[in-house]
Amino acid sequence: MQKLYDEVSSLDKRCYENFGLSEDILMEHAADGMADFIKSKFSKGSSVLIVCGSGNNGADGIALARLLHPDYNVKILHLKKPKSDMAKLQKKRLDAIGLKECCTIESCDVLVDAIVGTGFRGEFNPEISSVIDEMNNSDAYKIACDVPSGYKFFADATLTMGALKKDMYLDAHKEYVGDIKVIDLGVGRDIYECESNWNLLDLEDLNLPNRNKKDTHKGSYGHLACVVGEKIGAGVLCSKSALRFGAGLVSVVGYNTTNIPHSIMSSELLPKTTSAIAIGMGLGDSYSDMDLKSFLNNDYPLIADADILHMDILQEILKRENVVLTPHAKEFISVLRLCKLADISVDELQKNRFKYVELFCKTYPKVTLLLKGANVIIAKDDKFFINPHGSSKLAKGGSGDVLSGLIGSLLAQRYTPLEATFNASLAHVSLALNYTGSDFSLTPDDLISQIGKL
Numbered sequence: 425m426q427k428l429y430d431e432v433s434s435l436d437k438r439c440y441e442n443f444g445l446s447e448d449i450l451m452e453h454a455a456d457g458m459a460d461f462i463k464s465k466f467s468k469g470s471s472v473l474i475v476c477g478s479g480n481n482g483a484d485g486i487a488l489a490r491l492l493h494p495d496y497n498v499k500i501l502h503l504k505k506p507k508s509d510m511a512k513l514q515k516k517r518l519d520a521i522g523l524k525e526c527c528t529i530e531s532c533d534v535l536v537d538a539i540v541g542t543g544f545r546g547e548f549n550p551e552i553s554s555v556i557d558e559m560n561n562s563d564a565y566k567i568a569c570d571v572p573s574g575y576k577f578f579a580d581a582t583l584t585m586g587a588l589k590k591d592m593y594l595d596a597h598k599e600y601v602g603d604i605k606v607i608d609l610g611v612g613r614d615i616y617e618c619e620s621n622w623n624l625l626d627l628e629d630l631n632l633p634n635r636n637k638k639d640t641h642k643g644s645y646g647h648l649a650c651v652v653g654e655k656i657g658a659g660v661l662c663s664k665s666a667l668r669f670g671a672g673l674v675s676v677v678g679y680n681t682t683n684i685p686h687s688i689m690s691s692e693l694l695p696k697t698t699s700a701i702a703i704g705m706g707l708g709d710s711y712s713d714m715d716l717k718s719f720l721n722n723d724y725p726l727i728a729d730a731d732i733l734h735m736d737i738l739q740e741i742l743k744r745e746n747v748v749l750t751p752h753a754k755e756f757i758s759v760l761r762l763c764k765l766a767d768i769s770v771d772e773l774q775k776n777r778f779k780y781v782e783l784f785c786k787t788y789p790k791v792t793l794l795l796k797g798a799n800v801i802i803a804k805d806d807k808f809f810i811n812p813h814g815s816s817k818l819a820k821g822g823s824g825d826v827l828s829g830l831i832g833s834l835l836a837q838r839y840t841p842l843e844a845t846f847n848a849s850l851a852h853v854s855l856a857l858n859y860t861g862s863d864f865s866l867t868p869d870d871l872i873s874q875i876g877k878l
């Protein structure tokens with residue numbers, strides 16, 4: 425797990441004040457980290473074009489040019505005259521060793537975007553936009569210094585300074601960042617970083633269910649009751665995934681339980697041995713609120729997904745102690761509307777995913793939320809996690825039902841709601857990563873059949 429930050433200038437300040445490391449020292453380490461990265465990937469003599477802006481992001485780029493010259497065929501393009509004190513200082517140092525400047529985006533092996541970093545505001549003017557378009561059309565290996573400029577530069581790798589920035593994990597930014605690597609700035613990351621409520625999940629954080637105890641039986645692993653309605657297929661996918669992920673027993677529950685697999689049980693009412701409930705997937709609108717209340721008149725841990733996220737009964741669900749909500753963007757705006765927290769468009773949500781998740785969690789601190797997306801957000805109270813390992817392979821009907829089953833299974837096996845949710849989410853993305861077929865071909869059944877190989 426790695427920490428994520430809204431901003432790192434306060435962390436830089438700690439370096440100046442607590443460790444006697446000046447801005448200059450931090451910048452030299454930033455440039456050195458980028459130089460090491462390039463040296464590890466490209467042999468001496470490779471051509472490197474560095475495009476610089478006028479602030480400290482540009483200054484990082486100018487320092488990089490000095491460190492690579494003359495072993496590499498370095499060219500520098502100043503889009504604007506150096507303006508910040510550090511950019512002026514770095515330019516003076518570079519001028520002292522003499523380096524060719526160029527004025528167009530020439531063909532090169534490595535192209536470094538040091539136009540703007542965290543100081544970017546507003547929009548680019550057409551001139552800079554067209555340079556970035558040219559850079560994007562280059563065949564070079566593309567490196568973003570700190571962050572891709574304005575999230576318009578398509579990087580193969582983003583070399584980010586000091587610590588991970590939350591903004592890099594906004595869904596829309598996933599196209600631009602490429603592989604992300606943190607560069608240490610003169611002190612180890614553990615020393616540079618301070619507390620943060622936001623964390624990035626690593627695949628290694630996955631904690632799978634275990635069967636280490638020998639004297640057990642199916643009841644030891646819980647019983648998930650999956651309340652199904654009109655579209656039975658969704659409930660079946662959820663149930664099959666839950667059973668495969670270790671729940672001792674799984675039942676589909678409701679009025680429509682025909683044609684279900686032999687391994688799944690069925691009943692009209694909640695089974696007595698129920699230890700967790702999954703509700704919402706394929707529910708349709710055939711149940712009255714009274715019917716639904718009969719499934720909710722208990723305090724079992726519960727995962728709510730899909731159709732139920734649009735229903736008034738959600739208010740009742742949110743009062744429960746151990747509840748997990750797994751909306752996608754459209755469902756989350758419905759949840760926010762039902763809760764009278766915000767009436768917003770999907771677009772507004774996607775631009776401000778972190779803010780609206782924080783708003784929801786502040787109002788419902790007992791609820792665990794998983795907001796689906798290119799980068800999944802998992803949150804409870806003041807703890808926030810981003811799972812960035814999902815891929816477009818998962819963009820298919822039924823993937824979410826499998827995820828609900830994984831969460832429900834862990835809830836039934838008595839993981840806490842937060843643990844159940846982030847472990848299920850990590851398992852879900854791992855299933856897609858492990859799938860060896862073509863990207864477009866993954867089906868929910870493929871996901872379920874991979875569970876046994878985790």
Ligand SMILES: NC(=O)C1=CN([C@@H]2O[C@H](COP(=O)(O)OP(=O)(O)OC[C@H]3O[C@@H](n4cnc5c(N)ncnc54)[C@H](O)[C@@H]3O)[C@@H](O)[C@H]2O)[C@H](O)CC1
Nearest residue numbers: 451454478479480481540541542543544545547570585586
């Ligand atoms: N710990 C760290 O992350 C460190 C980061 N470093 C680098 O410093 C930059 C941030 O530098 P700063 O000077 O604050 O800002 P920028 O260079 O990103 O941008 C300011 C620069 O850009 C111009 N500008 C702003 N908006 C626009 C716009 N819409 N169009 C055109 N130009 C724009 C503005 O006029 C300024 O001139 C960080 O990203 C790192 O790369 C340090 O190296 C040390 C530690």
Ligand SMILES: [K+]
Nearest residue numbers: 537540571573
């Ligand atoms: K940049």
